[in-house]
Amino acid sequence: MKQSVTERTAFYQILTRKITVLILMVSFFPMILTTGILFYRFNGAYKEKINAHISELVQKHTQNIDSFLSEKLGNIRYLARLFDNNQQTPRIFLQQQMTLLRNQYGDVFTDLGLVDSNGIQFAYEGPFKLENADYSNAKWFIAAKEKAFYISDVFAGLRGHPHFIVTVKVSFNGSNSLLRSTINFGAFNSLVENIQIGRTGIAFIINTKGELQTKMDVRLKDSAIMSILDPDGHKKNETIFSEKQDASGKRYLCVTSMLNNIDWIMVFRQDIGDAFRELRKTQILALVLFLLGCGAIISVAFTLPRNIVKLIASADKKSEVMNRQVIESGKLATIGELAAGIAHEINNPVAIMVEEAGWIEDLLEEEELKNTKNFEEFKRALVQINTQGKRCKEITHKLLSFARKTDSTINDVQINDAVREIVSLTAQMARYNNVIIETELHEGIPFIRISPSELQQVILNLINNAIDAMHKGGGTIKIETKISKLEKNHVVIAVEDNGPGIPKDNLERIFDPFFTTKPVGKGTGLGLSICYGIVQKMGGKIDVYSEVGMGTRFRIWIPFQEPLSEKPLNEINVAEPVSATLADK
Incomplete structure (x- = not known):
């Protein structure tokens, strides 16, 4: 038996592990696969969306700056054509045109000037005293005198303030000169600073040498600017999106676009953590939900199999008990049939014995036998034989009557009898x-x-249970029949004992099939269940009151058809509570 229990325990452990592994595999594999695919696709889609948004924004601002420069260059070229055909003096011409430009564009154009081929500014209109200024060594002049029009890089110049110059060639007194205008740096810089995304997103313009052409930002360093520069990688009307890393190891997004009218590069820079902040939040939320899901799966995987195996083990135990009880029931049925057969066989010789005793008694009545010495003793013995024989016959008759399974004929029964x-x-x-x-x-x-x-089976079962409960210690069983006071037209049969009583935990289960507290082989657990079924079939009901150490009382209500003309003096109250002693119920 120990080996069987050990083997079964090992089987349950293996079954628990298999169910656990199966739940983990079936749950984790699709969840990890689905989460991974969604995570990858969402990550890619979100990055594409951010890249597209920033690229479009940079392109739009690049076009705006290109339009701004083209417009200003166009304005100066238009003034150059007017100058070539104008008969006024250079100074008066510059004054008139400067007035028109300020009325039209505000302070975008800072000044106007005419510079001869030697770099001397011979005419000037503006807020500074720059007439006769010498630009012969200025980088912008050296570059501009070889081109029909020119836009310079941003520089400090003679004024010490950042600005850039737009020039167009004109003809004056038979020689080539330059019509120049200074563009307000603040107006130009505000176009670039308009692009703002997130907390770290900044925009600026550099030339092909990596020199900053807009206002210096405290977040920028020369090394950061030079890491962006890639002269061979830029083409007109092209936007390049890349991820870079600065000297401190911080990664950032870099979007660059070359301007059309000048070799300047529009740059947008933003830290990757800032650019994908919402993506990171979503990823963290997804990770938290994933971990919670994993926790739930693990909890179910280790809890559910144990509960399932416990139910299986409980079902196996109940099945074993039921099998044993079925076997015991079969044995009891066989013994009942055997007892019925034996009672039937005994009944015949007992009947013969009684008849023979009667015959002997008749013989003793003859004359010659009456005077024998032991006549009275013989007669007494014959009476005893006849009495005990009839008693045996009555017992076997009752045993046969109870053992007949087909005896379920409905008759008028007197309960007391x-x-x-x-x-x-x-x-x-x-x-x-x-x-x-x-x-x-x-x-x-x-x-x-x-x-x-x-009815006999129900009462006999209750009496046998009471006797078994009291064991050899003895006790008293009281059987009472009355008419119920509260349940109309019901007879009540009460079977009460002063035995050990039934624990409260077992009271609700005593009518369940195969429930028994008797040792294995002593009971089947079917008696009270059968009694319950019989009483229910009669249209009645059965209940039980019990207190440990004081005894148990069963009550059976059986309905009858004809109402009573008179109520007996002795009636039972079905609603009476369980008191300190069962005898008071």
Whole structure:
């Protein structure tokens, strides 16, 4: 038996592990696969969306700056054509045109000037004293005198303030000169600073040498600017998106676009953590949900199999108990059939014995035998033989009547007579167990149409259970019949004992099939269940009151058809509570 229990325990452990592994595989694999695919696709889609948004924004601002420079260059070229055809003096021409430009564009154009081929500014209109200024060594002049029009890089110049110059060639006094104008740096810089994304996103312009052409930002360093520069990688009307890393190791997004009218590069720079902040938040949320899901799966994977195996183990135990009880029930049925056969066989010789005793008694009545010495003793013995023979015949008759399974015929039954018959049948067993059976059978109990054998089976089962509960210690069983006071047209049969009682935990289960507290082989657990079913079939009900150490009381209500003309003096109250002693119920 120990080996069987050990093997079964090992089987349950293996089954638990297999179910756990199966749940983990079935749950984790699709969840990880689905989460991974969604995570990858969402990450890629979000990055593409951010890249497209920033690229479009940079392109739009690049076009705006290109339009700004083209417009200003166009304005100066238009003034150059007017100058070539104008008969006014250079100074007056510059004054008139400067007035028109300020009226039209505000302070975008800072000044106007005419510079001869030697770099001397011979005419000037503006807020500074720059007439006759010498630009012969200025980088912008050297570059501009070889081109029809020119836009310079941003520089400090003679004024010490950042600005850039737009020039166009004109003809004056038979020589080539330059019409120049200074563009307000603040107006130009505001176009670039308009692009703002996130907390770290900044925009600026550099030339092909990496020199900053807009206002210096404290977040920028020369090394950061030079890391962006890639002269061979830029083409007109092209936007390049890349991820870079600065000297401190911080990664950032870099979007660059070359301007059309000048070799300047529009740059947008933003830290990757800032650019993808919302993506990171979503990823963290997804990770938290994933971990919670994993926790739930693990919890279910380790809890559910144990509960399932516990249910299986419980079902196996119940199945084993049921199998044993079925076997015991089969044994009991076989013993019942054997007892019925034996009772039938005994009944015949007992009948012959009684008849022979009667014949001998008749012989003793003859003349010659009456005067024998032991005549009275013979007669006494014959009376005893006849009495005991009839008693044996009555016992075997009752045993046969109870053992017949087909005896379920409905008859008019007098409850008190049925109780007396059962008491007489169990009297010997009660005396053997030191149990006294008392009856309190009230008169006026009507006949009830039920199966006599089924009623006998119910009462006999209750009496046997009471005797078994008291064991050899003995006790008292009291059987009472009355008419219920609260349940109209019901007879009540109460079977009460002063045995050890039933624990409260078992009271709700005593009518369940195969439930028994008796040792294995001593009971099937079917008796009270069968009693419950029989009483229900009669249209009645059965209940139980019990207190540990004080005893148990079963009550059976059986309905009858005809109402009573008079109520007996002795009536039972079905609603009475369980008191300190069962005898008071």
